[in-house]
Amino acid sequence: MASVELKNVTKVYDNQVVAVKEASLEIKDREFAVLVGPSGCGKSTLLRMIAGLEEISEGEILIDGKTVNDVPPKNRDIAMVFQNYALYPHMTVFDNMAFGLKLRHLPKTEIKQRVMEAAEILHIKDYLDRKPKALSGGQRQRVAVGRAIVRKPKVFLFDEPLSNLDAKLRVQMRIEINRLYNRLNTTMIYVTHDQVEAMTMGTKIVVLKDGVIQQVDSPLNLYNNPVNQFVAGFMGSPAMNFICGEIQQNGDVQFISELLKFEIPEPVLNKLKDYNRKSILLGVRPENVLLANSVSGDIYSVPQKIAVDVVEPIGNEIFLYFRDSKQNYCMRMPPEHIYACGDTIEVVLNLSKIYFFDSETGYRLA
Amino acid sequence: MKKFGLILLMSLVAFGVLLPILWMFDTSLKTMIETAHLPPRWIAPEMSLQAYVDMFNFLPFARYTLSSLITASATTVLTLVIGSLAAFALSRFVFRGKHLFLLVMLLSQMLPGSSIIIPFFELIRDLRLFDTHVGLILVHSAVQLPFVIWLLYGFFRTIPQEVEDAALIDGCSRLEALFRVLLPLALPGLGATAIFAFLGSWNEFFFALILTSSDATQTIPVGIGLFVGEYLDVWNQMSAAAVLFSLPPLVLFLLVQRTFIKGLSAGAIK
Numbered sequence: 001m002a003s004v005e006l007k008n009v010t011k012v013y014d015n016q017v018v019a020v021k022e023a024s025l026e027i028k029d030r031e032f033a034v035l036v037g038p039s040g041c042g043k044s045t046l047l048r049m050i051a052g053l054e055e056i057s058e059g060e061i062l063i064d065g066k067t068v069n070d071v072p073p074k075n076r077d078i079a080m081v082f083q084n085y086a087l088y089p090h091m092t093v094f095d096n097m098a099f100g101l102k103l104r105h106l107p108k109t110e111i112k113q114r115v116m117e118a119a120e121i122l123h124i125k126d127y128l129d130r131k132p133k134a135l136s137g138g139q140r141q142r143v144a145v146g147r148a149i150v151r152k153p154k155v156f157l158f159d160e161p162l163s164n165l166d167a168k169l170r171v172q173m174r175i176e177i178n179r180l181y182n183r184l185n186t187t188m189i190y191v192t193h194d195q196v197e198a199m200t201m202g203t204k205i206v207v208l209k210d211g212v213i214q215q216v217d218s219p220l221n222l223y224n225n226p227v228n229q230f231v232a233g234f235m236g237s238p239a240m241n242f243i244c245g246e247i248q249q250n251g252d253v254q255f256i257s258e259l260l261k262f263e264i265p266e267p268v269l270n271k272l273k274d275y276n277r278k279s280i281l282l283g284v285r286p287e288n289v290l291l292a293n294s295v296s297g298d299i300y301s302v303p304q305k306i307a308v309d310v311v312e313p314i315g316n317e318i319f320l321y322f323r324d325s326k327q328n329y330c331m332r333m334p335p336e337h338i339y340a341c342g343d344t345i346e347v348v349l350n351l352s353k354i355y356f357f358d359s360e361t362g363y364r365l366a
Numbered sequence: 367m368k369k370f371g372l373i374l375l376m377s378l379v380a381f382g383v384l385l386p387i388l389w390m391f392d393t394s395l396k397t398m399i400e401t402a403h404l405p406p407r408w409i410a411p412e413m414s415l416q417a418y419v420d421m422f423n424f425l426p427f428a429r430y431t432l433s434s435l436i437t438a439s440a441t442t443v444l445t446l447v448i449g450s451l452a453a454f455a456l457s458r459f460v461f462r463g464k465h466l467f468l469l470v471m472l473l474s475q476m477l478p479g480s481s482i483i484i485p486f487f488e489l490i491r492d493l494r495l496f497d498t499h500v501g502l503i504l505v506h507s508a509v510q511l512p513f514v515i516w517l518l519y520g521f522f523r524t525i526p527q528e529v530e531d532a533a534l535i536d537g538c539s540r541l542e543a544l545f546r547v548l549l550p551l552a553l554p555g556l557g558a559t560a561i562f563a564f565l566g567s568w569n570e571f572f573f574a575l576i577l578t579s580s581d582a583t584q585t586i587p588v589g590i591g592l593f594v595g596e597y598l599d600v601w602n603q604m605s606a607a608a609v610l611f612s613l614p615p616l617v618l619f620l621l622v623q624r625t626f627i628k629g630l631s632a633g634a635i636k
Binding site for chain 2: 014027044048051052053070073074078079080083084086087088089092099100103104151
């Protein structure tokens, strides 16, 4: 059990590509931190630097308060689970799990006890004599997790461990890893490109883009208070709608776009005062676009007629898409409503849950 | 019909390859006079295994065999040890001049042996290693090594980096990871490479001819060459020797071919 701290960590590869840029981050003891971002954002590189598999170009990494920049992976007391399992194909499941313990010269009885315990937790007791090639993908990943937990390390590292599994198994393993976290109560760092995995597993989420940490926060804070357009668009599915428009002041202050026009609510007015007659991005999550006749109150915008472009019934809800000359927008609604392509509906926005971003920098304004 | 054509073509190729070997075997069973018979015939009136006995009296083949075994085995071990360390570094690290190094090794394979024999000869003579096993082993190893490194480099690259990473995290040093995880996984490749190195040395004639001069160090290919005398060509004994000494490589190949056909690294990753 340990904390992990990164101080201005930078990674520059030999070909001058900057994979991670001045990342600073504190992961507390027993925290489940998820590094999330699109592919190529540097999240795996960051994890590999924490593991000691990748050299740190600049900055400092501390595990349990000690600088580990020059400590080889084997002495960092960490365990790692890889996307492609990375089992030792020439060893049985038992030996795969026992390998790290044998290298550390633990007594035989203890090795056996720890492996059996892990096999019990992960339901792989029946396969201990098999070689990895005789196992399914899900079983292999359990062995890989088992190999990590028998070591009882200070920190667990997961590098997209579920990406190679099919959708159903992925959900199941997600729950199991969550359960494992509650049971082991150890620091875990988990890398994924899947924002659903990030939201459901992490107690702390680190969003990365182009090697730069964008925001570090709890799942719900990240969802409700994104610091910029990238984080807002990355977390949540279907993604937040971004509507390009302009602020105009003719008596009252209004947001005007191709499809929408509404009065900007009092609380945010102040923050947008520099943007009069300038273009600005409005962000609205699909669940905050609502049918006009289903709600009433002054937190909603004036009803607006809109033509339905595409209907996606999911079963428990329906996604409706409409579009302007540039892009698509999405709203989600309960499944009772039945609409067809081309229908005109009246929608309102929940103005207490809208966001404004600078259209050039992407920074959140309000 | 297409299949029939293919079988016919393959049979022709096989016949072409096997014909000299069959003729060699046939000749080894004949008497010396019969080998000069015109026109040559497959079935001679008198056929025996006498040549196989006589060859050992004509030339010291027990000594040659020992020399061949020593040279080929030592060359195999030496090239495999150096080759696997080099291939490991080449497949796992990025360093300046890596591609140039690989290229130069490849280019070295394009030099004909006769163009480098004189420097080799001088080097070995100056090191006082002329007519010694050590001298021949060093030269054979030098000649085999580039190809061995290339072969092993290819095999190591097929082993996923993550398996090695896992070993490093599990508690291995770089070298432990090489010996405990990478090499066992590269076993089929090592086997294939070992056979290549062994046969390369076992069959090598030219360097062995130039760098050795006494019965104690000459190898089998050189020994077989000595049958071609000034006045007398003992074709039947020469063939008998050739048949006999093609057997070890053949047996070796049959023994290990199963290991390297079997994909040992199946199951490491998805």
